[in-house]
Amino acid sequence: MITTLAVSGYRSLRDLVVPLGSLTVVTGANGSGKTSLYRSLRLLAEAAQGRLVAALAGEGGLSSALWAGPEAFGRSVRAGIHPVQGTARKGPVSLRLGFSGDEYGYAIDLGLPVPPHPFPLDPAIKLEAMWTGDLPGRANIFAERRGPHVRLRRARDGAWRDAALDLSPFDSMVTHCADPTDGAELLAARERLRNWRFYDALRTDPDAPARRPQVMTYTPVLGGDGADLAAAIATIAAIGDAAALEAAVEHAFPSARLEAGPGERGGLLLHQHGLLRPLGPAELSDGTLRYLLLAAALLSPRLPELMVLNEPEASLHPSLMPPLARLLAEASRRCQVVVVSHNEVLIDALHGEGEVTAVRLHKELGETSAPDLDPPRWIWPKR
Structure with missing residues (x-):
């Protein structure tokens, strides 16, 4: 199960780390960043399909998907004493996505392509890392990509070996460097990521x-x-x-x-x-058909490890929220479920069905945060 989701530099998610449980409900006002959090999970799944760069291009390119505010907010800005102003950038342009769980974690860092480039709106993959456990470290990273260079830990002795020296900036190591020998863990993680299911x-x-x-x-x-x-x-x-x-x-x-x-x-x-x-x-x-669609998805004989639903309550009458909540809760006992919703009737019904990890998003100065949560510990691998 995924226990931590981390996003940095993506739309309103300047720097957000949230916990995920067996059943997670992401809620908040309109425009608070719910859809961006949903899309960040989808982008991670796209990396395993080799479609991450194309997916970002479909959103208008990297420049459109990047956080549009300053790198950081000072206390005086947050207090309203001084206006928001641009400052000299200290770090590189970066859009980072990552997750971790009981078994493994993954992070990807995207930036601007090196000119000259025929497609300047396409992001370039600068770094990728995959590790065992919840946090990356020297001893537990088993696959690492820096620029075009990818290396894997050998199965027989744990030493590093080169898996690629000139991987294209738009190709992920997850899709191009997994093999059943030294890249067995990478291969297994790729198949699990490809199994994630999204309904929106x-x-x-x-x-x-x-x-x-x-x-x-x-x-x-x-x-x-x-x-x-x-x-x-x-x-x-x-x-x-x-x-x-x-x-x-x-x-x-x-x-x-x-x-x-x-x-x-x-x-x-x-x-x-x-x-x-x-x-x-x-x-x-419309409501009857939508409920039957959701029932077919949630009662699937072949549930994924992770199922994500974006505003499943659309078109449904309030009387259908308790049956939908029961379906979601029962599915979460067989797979991990993330629900993005702002329907309080559905949210209350879900809480009545059992334990729920609630992620309530709030936006201030254009930045999404989860003020009610203590963020899990997270470390971004450095370029």
Whole structure:
């Protein structure tokens, strides 16, 4: 389980370190930095897919993603005595992302490309490190990248060996230097990072993919857009926890039941008390469809190590918050769950389901902080 998330220099996250638990709820006012924290987790997962630089380019390039304020705030500025002013930069331009847990940790440091460069908006990977335990040190780092040079600890004697001498600044050592011999730990960590799952684009509009006819096939993992909802529901009923799915539907819609299988209505039918016929996906309300999408994601027979949901309460009536909270709490007993939300009804319901790590974000002078928390100890590897 990941116990610490650290972000520095990314949008409003000038320097933020927060704890993560089995079930973590990130909340705060609009514009407090919730989405930036969600994106930072997603960017870490993109590094394992080799898409980190492209993902940042999609956000407008490094210059757009960087913290836009000064390197640090003096006491007089925070007290309102003096205005915020730019100062001479002491350190290099840097966007840093990292996490650590019981087993391993990872950090990546991105900066400006060295000119001349054909794509000046692309960030360059300056440093990467992966280690065992919660904090990096000389003895526990097993993979390290500085500039184009990557080295790994040899499995047989623990000595360093060169894994790459000219790795491109847009390629990560996680994707290019993992091997089953000396890079076995790096390889295992890469596969675990690739297994992280994110849900923030489950559409319910009239043209949503989940409303269209679908091919019914073995689907243990719901897609990010929900296009395979019917197949995912059928897979849960066949090889997953069918009783939990039935209970989730009953809890949200008393006396209702789902039917999934081949059919002209896209393979998914919802039988509701009082209706003479079941409803297909195209006929369901936005809230009903969204709840079924979330149920399919959270009851997956193949849960990831980490699942992150961004504002899952969208389109849901307050009466559906307790059933959703129960689904989230039950999923967190089988995998680590991070929920980004500002819905107090859902947050209260989650606290009623058991232990929750609450991360309440606050923004002051454009900087996001978590004032209610004592930040975990964290050390950034130096360039």
